Amino acid sequence: MAEVNLLARLPKSQRNIAKRTAAQTPETIAIARQYGEAYFDGPREVGYGGYRYDGRWIPVAEDIVRHFHLKPGDRVLDVGCAKGFLVRDLMDVCPGLEAFGLDISGYALAHCEPRVAGRLIRGSADRLPFPDKSFSAVLCINTIHNFERPDAVRAVREVERLAPGQGFIQVDSYRTPEQREIFLSWVLTAKFHDYPDGWVALFREAGFTGDWYWTILE
Ligand SMILES: C[S@@+](CC[C@H](N)C(=O)[O-])C[C@H]1O[C@@H](n2cnc3c(N)ncnc32)[C@H](O)[C@@H]1O
DSSP states (O other), X not given: OEEOOTTTTSOOOOOOHHHHHHHOOHHHHHHHTXXXXXXXXXOGGGSOSOOOOOSTTHHHHHHHHHHTTOOTTOEEEEXXXXXXXXXXXXXXXXXXXXXXXXXXXXXXXXXXXXXXTTSEEEOOTTSOOSOTTOOSEEEEESOGGGSOXXXXXXXXXXXXXXXXXXXXXXXXXXXSHHHHHHHXXXXXXXXXXXXXXXXXHHHHXXXXXXXXXXXXXX
């Protein structure tokens, strides 16, 4: 169990915090939580503001393959895969790797990377429809904070169940009160969030033995 920044080489997104804060209403939050067209490809105020493949996950995929010593024939699952960009890049940087994705969004799956069509399934991270120990590695990036805490614990258990000791979870967090304020003025979908110590306590409660890192806005 260790803190490992596997997204270190992901380019930083542009964020207009003031504009998002002004748009944070119960209505925009409800729209974002539908994970539909508005969230992925609508205005920035309710989500990504256009979620298109641009290759930014390639260095991350390289670091994941290296970190987990993945090789052709190994199976890896990306939970909360959205349109499958990381699934595509994992297969590109490690030809022969069997990469799959799962997401709750019918919209994202219907508009997925054409190259990964057939490798993505619809489902919820707290009930993964796969047998125990069925993957060499399971990734869950920026997804588990979208649950209330009890369901987040179940989702972490699911990652551990499919790939004991070979999971990677990244979640929204903050190290200082100032970072927490910035986070609160940006967040739309997250239902549970905490300082790193609180998250680590949750991971331990779930019996998680994999690795983790934080998405922190600064
Ligand atoms: C912030 S996006 C992260 C996408 C991608 N992993 C990344 O880091 O760019 C959150 C993703 O989690 C998905 N999601 C939300 N709740 C989920 C759930 N209960 N089970 C599976 N996926 C979920 C959303 O549809 C969305 O694709």
